[in-house]
Amino acid sequence: MSTFPEPLPGAPEESPSSLQEDSDSSDPLSPANTSAPPAEWTGTPEGITPESTGSLADIGAALPPADETAHQPIFAHYAAPPAPSEERIPHVGHVALLGLLVVFGLIGTFMLVPLALHFHLFGISAISQAATDYRYALGSQAIQYFITFAGSLIVFPLIWRKPFFEGIHWHADTARQRMGRLVSVAVLCFFVAIVNGMLMPGPTNAPIDQLFHAPGAAWVLFLFGVTVAPFFEEMAFRGFLLPSLSTAYDWTVKQLTGVPRRPLDEFDNPQWSLPAMIVASLVTSVPFALMHGAQTSWSLGPFLLLIFVSLMLCWVRLNTRSLAASTVVHATYNFMLFSFMLLGTGGFKHLDKM
Incomplete structure (x- = not known):
């Protein structure tokens, strides 16, 4: 007895081959429903053959454009160097x-x-x-x-x-290269001091003079006045105060008028306008003279001399962009003053002749 069901009347008899075809059409993984594997790569894109193109340029033109961002490194935006600082x-x-x-x-x-x-x-x-x-x-x-x-x-x-x-823009090399000119400026300041002393002499018993009368004080003051004092005074007044006032002036003008400040130079040093440097030099010279005013009992002649000397030191600092240059002028000027006193008092032995 056969276990297969009998075919219905009028229905075509299904053969094994037709059953196989039906199963293949419904199976997505059958060989009939999967695409053929790509042919071996020959170096030529599909659809382009050497016979159908005239040159390699035509082949390159037929290729799709490469994505420009595909070759950028990951996090390229964050790896970019920061913008240069504009801080003065x-x-x-x-x-x-x-x-x-x-x-x-x-x-x-x-x-x-x-x-x-x-x-x-x-x-x-x-x-x-x-x-x-x-x-x-x-x-x-x-x-x-x-x-x-x-x-x-x-x-x-x-x-x-x-x-x-x-x-603070020390720049010692600049001072060494211009040593002759710096000494000339110090000589000019010394000459003005001599003329100022003749036309507008200071008091005869100023506090600074009293310090000189102690035994050995003149030599200590000499050493201190040509080394320690010029360096620290220049650091404070021409190293900090003068450039900061110049920067503040140009910043104020920019806020009021919209005129942009001069950019930093190639060494990231600030550049200032001429009015800024003039005003800053005048403002810097006033506290510089006041600091020494007590030493000369606030006499007008020495006070004006200090204003002049400070203006010359500011000019040297701004012109050379070297704090070492203004320090050299300051120390040389003090050295000439003390040397003049040394010669006039017989080696600080006759201080009554000061």
Whole structure:
């Protein structure tokens, strides 16, 4: 007995081959429903044969354009170098920070002087005696300078991300190359000081003169006046105050008129307008002269001389873009003044002739 169902009347009898065809048409994985594997790569895109093209240029023209972004590295936007900074160094904020360091220097001095008096340093135990003693006067000033300078060497390189002397535009090579001209400027200032002393002499018993009368004080003042004092005074007035005021002037003009500031030069140093440099030099010279005013009892002649000398130092600093250059002029000028006193008093032996 057959187990297959009998075919219905009138229905065509299905053969095994027709069943196979039906299963193949419904099976997506059958060989009939899958595309043939690509032929072996011959170096020529499909549809393009050497016979159908005239040259390799035609083949390249027929290829689809390459995606330009496909060859860019991942995170290329974030890996791009940052835009150059337009920050002017130093600016007014840096001057304020320097002032804070000066305050710390004063605090350190006020702490050390009483300690020295407690131990009777140099045989002095009273503050009134220390006020007129050149060792305490110069010593306390040197301590203040040292604390301020040490703090500057630590703080400002962290803020500027460059060495301290680079930030204040020291540029010692420029000073060495122009040494002859710098000495000439110092000679000019010395000549003006001689004329000023004849036309508008200062007081005969100024506080600075009293310091000279102590034994050995003149030589200590000589050394201090041609080394320590010029360096720190130039650092404060021509290294910080002068360039920051020039930058502040140009910034103010830009805010009021919309005139853009001059760009940084190739060494990232600021460039200023002529009015900015003139105004900044005048403003810088006033506190410079006032700082020395007490030494000459606020006499008009020495005060005007200090204004003139400061303007010359500002001009040297701005013209050469070198703080070392203005420091050389300052130190040379002081050296000439002390040398003139040295010759006039017989080696500081006859200080009554000052």
